[in-house]
Amino acid sequence: MEDLEKAYESSKSRSLSILKHYRKYPSKQAIGFCASKAHASLMARYFTDNGIPSAAVYSSSSKDPYALERAEAISQLQEGKKRVLFTVDMFNEGVDIETIDMVMFLRPTESSTIFLQQLGRGLRLSKGKKYLTVLDFIGNYERAFLSAVLLSKGVKKANSLVSIHQLSLPEGCLYDFDLELIDLFEKIKKSKRTKSEWIKDEYYRIRQTIEHRPSQREFFENMEDELLDIILRESSLNPFQNYLAFLNGLGELNEEEKILMNSMAGKFIHCIETTAMSRVYKMPVLMSLIDQEHQVIRMEVSDKKMLE
Structure with missing residues (x-):
């Protein structure tokens, strides 16, 4: 932690990046959560020197020319004399400043x-x-998902490495990740996820790309080659051997489709999925069962239809 604080305190490029992103968004009253007292003081000085009146707020700050006691700091913020307060764990709870319109996370956030x-x-x-x-200058790449996941609906674990494509924010919320961060997210996921999780992630990626639930064929044709090779080698992972069950596991089937899955028709579809097609007669027999003109399945097939 000491090394981290020193790095923050001495990094001019980091301070410049924070200032640059702050200026991208309109804000009258902001709070920045810092790694240490020295870090808070440095940020207050840096912002003030660059035309943004700011103050550091932390305990035992009487000798710091850029620091204010908490009550005075809040008063000056509300009066417009200060625009940013940089603090160290003094505004976590118990303090309400209703007019705060920006929160900046300037240190790694380990605790949800x-x-x-x-x-x-x-x-x-x-x-x-x-x-x-909310500006989150992520300092711990292994928990880089924390802010997005905590705001997302339907994600139970704050440290889950879910796909960017699966995040669903409440109405009125949006997130904007740097492109480099999105690439980092995906690299982290690939290094930690299981093959089963990879298959699910790929399904959601394809679903978002084509903007509807992918058919078995669409899932197959759009899947990453590397993952497809794994699936074809490991039959226990292969979603194409029971696609209805795979979709059901993701909560993607409606009630009518669930009934179909458990019917004789569903068993027939599963039989087709798992039957080896190495024999030359199998595919023509299956094709003969399909009435192309009326788009229905024939209940019986004559020799003539099969020959056609």
């Missing part, structure tokens, strides 16, 4: 509880306040 507490400092409603901007 602390993350939500700090995020909550900006979630109070206030007249004229239309939205909250």
Whole structure:
């Protein structure tokens, strides 16, 4: 932690990046959560020197020219004398500044509880306040998903490495990851996920790309070659050997389709999926069962139809 604090305190490029992203978004009152007292003081000085009146807020700050006591800092923020308060664990809970319109995470957030507490400092409603901007300068790549996952619906574990394509934010929320970060997310996932998780991720990627639930054929044709090779070698992973069951496991079947899956028709489809097609007569027999003109399955097939 000491090394991390020193790195933050001495990194001019990081300070410049934070300032640059701050200026991208309109903000009248912001809070930045820092790694240490020295880090908070440095950020307050850097922002002030660049035309953005700021103050550091932490305990035992009387000798710091850029620091203010908490009550005074809040008062100056609300009066417009300061635009940003940089703090170290003093605004996690118990303090409500309803007009805060930006929260900046400037240190690694290890705890989901602390993350939500700090995020909550900006979630109070206030007249004229239309939205909250959250800038997360991720410092721990292994928990880079934390902020997105905590805001997402349907994700139970805060440390789950879910796919970007699976994140579903509440109405009115949006996230904007740097492209480099998206690439990093996917690399982390590939290094940690199981083959089964990879198959599910690939399904959701294809589903988003084609904008509807992929058919068996669409899933096969759009799948990454590397994953397809694995599936064809390991039959226990192969979703094409029981595609209805695979879709059901993802919650993608409606009630009518669930009934079909458990019927004789479903068993017949499963039989087709698992039957080896090395014999030359099998495919013509299956094709003869399909009435192409009326798009139905024939209940019986004559020799003539089969020959056709």
